[in-house]
Amino acid sequence: MKERKWISKTDGIVLGVLVLFAAGFLLWRAVAAQPGMRAVVTVDGEAVLQIDLQSAEDAQSYTLQNGVRLIAENHTVRFAASDCPDGICVETGALQKVGESAACVPNRTVVTVVGGEPRDVDVIAY
Amino acid sequence: MGSAISVSAYGGSKEAAHSLCVAACDAVQALDTRVLSKTASSSELYRLNHTDPAAFPVAVSSELFDALAETKAIYAHSGGKAALGCGALTSLWGMDTDEFRVPAQEEIDAARALCSDDTVQLDAENNTVFFAPGQELNLGSTGKGLGCDRAAQVLREAVDAGTITGGIVSVGGSIAAVGSSDGEGTSWRVGIRDPFGTANEYFATLTVGESFLSTSGSYEKQFTENGKTYHHILDLTTGYPAETQLVSVTIVAQTGLQSDALSTLCFLLGEEDSREVLELYNAQAVFVYADRTVSATASLRGSVELVNDAYTWR
Amino acid sequence: MKAKTYRIALTGLLGACAVALSYFESLLPTAAFLPPGAKPGFSNLANMFAASMLGPLPAFGIALLKAGFAALTRGGTAGLMSLCGGIFSTAVMLLLFKKDRRLGFVGIGVISAVCHNLGQLCVAAALVGNLSVLAYLPALLLFGAVAGTLTGLVCRAVLPALRRATASFRNNR
Structure with missing residues (x-):
């Protein structure tokens, strides 16, 4: 019986489209991305915390209700500790540019770096 | 306590700042687990509430x-x-x-x-x-303030030792500000959450030195059942959430506990009836009403700046 | 050996391969631009064999097995992501193998790898409650392209030998 081809023209088109789209997007992000202003932390889809990255020089530690710990320093933010089995969130490392994000899926927590206006308060009381 | 804790340390070396932040966070969590929590069986308060009345x-x-x-x-x-x-x-x-x-x-x-x-x-x-059988003691409305006091203690020791020049703690939105960011007494700028906005929007900024702040608002914990919305600040004389024109009260006080307790108290009492107790505890307040009008106690008024056009002074 | 027994045995063998491949994949380090838990997808190889040679039941069975293994070793979240990705990519593969006449193995491999990652991404987005994880999409597509190509090539390389070895049985597709 004749086996299906190794690779066909259609495959080429599929690959081409994928690679073009993906590479283009990544390139755009790498070039056009601004250093982030703030990091938005969401748990279960709700924003629970916003960290001002602009003013984050010395280490600032944040602990969420679900036990996840974040550290902001040198205008970056990262997962510092979490009780999830894989620890991928912590492995992701420091986030700095607009659009970069890290997630701890077992804890339903996502940290995304966003741009926007600089916030001129040191903290928000709520 | 169930709140997000954030600690910022200024003016020291990175390692020192980092370990300080962790120490302060741990101190607050330990306080909650060991002493204050109403729901964790490890806490002293829990054991107290579950002790046999005899x-x-x-x-x-x-x-x-x-x-x-x-x-x-x-x-x-x-x-x-x-x-x-x-x-x-x-x-x-x-x-x-x-x-x-x-x-x-x-x-x-x-x-x-x-x-x-x-x-x-x-x-x-x-x-x-x-206390009488069937009663339960609740530090829920002062827990965050107590956490602030504890964390402020850690930071204050570090400031006195010269490790850092200052720090800010937020325990679920209750704030403690210690020292100053540059070591020269520059005031802190604290934003007050917009009761009608999202978690990161503030309608006013407060310029303060070392102080403790807490805000009580009907936006904090709310739920809706059968079309009616209930907030979490209960008026014991009715047994229901307080009916008031206020949507948020922010207190600046001498200690975290006072700021937290007074914010709940003044929310329940309303602006007029709060004057006396505020004077007694040498505390200041900002009152925000449902119609987006704002008023503040006399000596604080000058430090409050409204940054959202929708809000006006009374 | 009867045809049915053979199929069961082969499914079992492929299942074991899938689990072993999954295990080795989990040892690889993660990259920051990839979503949590997204692996190159080489373990898809076993699924691909099953989808092209054995049919829906064994193919889905293997996907379920991998998801179960992930759940046991890496937690419920990983298991759920593997399940969604596995079912989606297996379904797409089965469809393509049966109905499509223009794609080669590389094409099917790439599409199935991308589908697998897309399934995982959907679960992640649902779990964390917002769409920010979609930012991983471009990186996923690239990785899917590479991994899928490799998987497709290996599958095509081995399939004829497998078919010859089982030529004496009926119901070989």
């Missing part, structure tokens, strides 16, 4: 005793609207565990009868506590 009066640590005593004293000014022993009612509404429900009228009446501080006796000489 064993009363019970001796407690001075840390817990002082917290209970001061909370009771502050709520004594509430005209019965707030009490240290309000646990029976708050559990009924599911406030402690965020499993909100609207209780039946009979349940509310029954719980209210167990919420008077008249039956809560604190003996300062022996650090003992006595």
Whole structure:
């Protein structure tokens, strides 16, 4: 019986489209991305915390209700500790540019770096 | 406590700042787990609430005793609207565990009868506590302030030792500001959350030195049942969430505990009736009403700047 | 050996391969631009064999097995992501193998790898409650392209030998 081809023209088109789209997007992000202003932390889809990255020089530690710990320093933010089995969130490392994000899926927590206006308060009381 | 804790340390080396932040966070969490939590079985308060009434009066640590005593004293000014022993009612509404429900009228009446501080006796000489069977002590509305006090302690030691020049702690939105960011006394700028906005929008900024701030607002914990929205600040004289024109009250006080307790108290009392107790505790306040009008106590007014056009001064 | 027994045995063998491949994949380090838990997808190889040679039941069975293994070793979240990705990519593969006449193995491999990652991404987005994880999409597509190509090539390389070895049985597709 004749086996299906190794690779066909259609495959080429599929690959081409994928690679073009993906590479283009990544390139755009790498070039056009601004250093982030703030990091938005969401748990279960709700924003629970916003960290001002602009003013984050010395280490600032944040602990969420679900036990996840974040550290902001040198205008970056990262997962510092979490009780999830894989620890991928912590492995992701420091986030700095607009659009970069890290997630701890077992804890339903996502940290995304966003741009926007600089916030001129040191903290928000709520 | 169930809140997000954030600690920022300024002016020191990275390692020092980092370990300080972790130490402060740990101190606050330990305080909650060991002493204050109403729901964690490891906490002293939990054990106190679950002690057999026959064993009363019970001796407690001075840390817990002082917290209970001061909370009771502050709520004594509430005209019965707030009490240290309000646990029976708050559990009924599911406030402690965020499993909100609207209780039946009979349940509310029954719980209210167990919420008077008249039956809560604190003996300062022996650090003992006595309360009637069925009552539950609740530090839920002062816990964040206490956490701030604890964290501020850690930061203050570091500032005095010269490790850092200053720091800011936020425990669930209650703030403690210690030292200054540059070591030269530059004031801190604290934003007050917009009651009608999202978690990161602030409608005003407060310029303060070292201080403790807390905000009580009806936006904090809310749930809707059968089309009606209920917030979490209960008025013990009715057994229901307080009906008021206020949507948020921010207090600047001498200690975290005071700022937290007073914010709840003043929310319940309203602006007029709060004057006396604010003077007594040398505290300042910002009142925000549902129509987006704002008022503040005299000496604080100059430090408040409205940054959202929708808000106006009364 | 009867045809049915053979199929069961082969499914079992492929299942074991899938689990072993999964295990080795989990040892690889993660990259920051990839979503949590997204692996190159070589373990898809076993699924691909099953989808092209054995049919829906064994193919889905293997996907379920991998998801179960992930759940046991890496937690419920990983298991759920593997399940969604596995079912989606297996379904697409089965469809393509049966109905499509223009794609080669590389094409099917790439599409199935991308589908697998897309399934995982959907679960992640649903779990964390917002769409920010979609930012990983471009990186996923690139990785899917590479991994899928490799998987497709290996599958095509081995399939004829497998078919010859089982030529004496009926029901070989």
